[in-house]
Amino acid sequence: MPIKEFMTREHLVTFDIDDYVDDIKETMSKIRHRDFPILDENGNYLGMVSRRNLMSMQKKQIILVDHNEKSQAVDNINEAEILEIIDHHRIGSLETISPVYFRNQPLGCTSTIIYQMFGEKNIEIPQHIAGLLLSAILSDTLMFRSPTCTQLDILAAEALAKIAKVDIETHAKNMFKAGSDFKNKTTEEIFYSDFKIFHTDEFDFGVAQISAMSREELDKVAEKLRPFLKEVLGEKRIDMVYVMLTDILEESSKVIFEGHDAGKILADAFEREENENGILLEGIISRKKQLIPTLMNAMAEKV
Incomplete structure (x- = not known):
């Protein structure tokens, strides 16, 4: 009797050569086959993939740049192999399986560190990298x-400007002007363009x-x-949310907020009058x- 009599011809479970491993894992875990056929774009058989192949698969290798906290990293960071961390922020709670190259310097920008590494x-x-x-x-x-x-930071910028062949002041003004064009951006795009989550012993904000x-x-x-901030609280499951609206030329920030005691904590932290429409902080332009630090100290005193 020919083998074709035993072959399954319908409802076959196959994978395409371009399928991502992360996408086929779930299917392979639910179906108790040992091997699965791999097909090319024309449906031709190329080979097999097995559960054992997945077990021996090398994790994705990544380098964290300008952040070192799990809450700010890509999704499923625990499934990747971190090779290096290059950053200028406070050191968070991210753990690695093995030792990594960790470079953290108290500078104004991580790009200054990258300039040094070059x-x-x-x-x-x-030239184009220098411009970036x-x-x-x-x-x-x-x-x-x-x-x-x-x-x-200043010395690095001056050197990079020469390589990029641009005038610093002109380039900066054009850049900030373009960044201040909010007309064609959605509320989500504006808000999440530079948003970070922080944790204390008692609060997530x-x-x-x-x-x-x-x-x-x-x-x-x-x-x-303002109306969008309540959505952020629920979506991100945090206690408070703040938005720094920074005027570059005036060197000040108006901070709007949402969440229980968010306004009181901010007002107490900077010794200002509480105002539900926002609090103006002269001379405050750096979140980091x-x-x-001032908010976290105020939160610690509140507990």
Whole structure:
């Protein structure tokens, strides 16, 4: 009797050569076959994949840049192999299976560290990469106005500007002007363009920062964001949410908020009058160095 009499011809479980391993794992775990056929784009048989293949599969290898906390990393970070961490923020609680190269420096921008690494390896920086690194430094330091900015950031920016063949002041103004164009952006796009979640022993809270060249533009954004903040609390399952609306030229931030005691904590932290429409903080433009530490201290005192 020929083998074709025993063959299954319908409801076959096969995978395409371009399917992602993460996508086929669930199917393989539910069906008790040992091997599964792999087909090309024309439906031709190429080979088999087995459960054993999945067990021996190498994890995705990643490098964390400009963050080191699990809450700020990509989804399923625990399933990846972290090779390096390059950052300039506070050190969080992320754990790794084996030792990794961890470089953390108190600078205004992670791109300053990357600029240093190019030099240490004697690798020439391409013009377009120099432009990207320069833009990141100008953005993170708010054109050198932020208290997080160091002399190393300024020197790196000047060197990168020469490579990129741009004028720093002109480039910065054009960049911030483009970033302040909120007309064609949704509420979600504006809010999540720079949003981070932080944790204390008692509270989980989020802080978004939006920068622009004029207070008038920021006031329009505030009105657009206020109704959205309650959604963020539920979606992210956090206790409080704050939005820093930073006026780059005036070097000040108006902070709007949502959540139980969010306004009181902010007002107490900076010794201001509580105002449900937002609190203006003159001279406060850095989330990392000025807002977060002060908020966390106020939260600790509240407990």
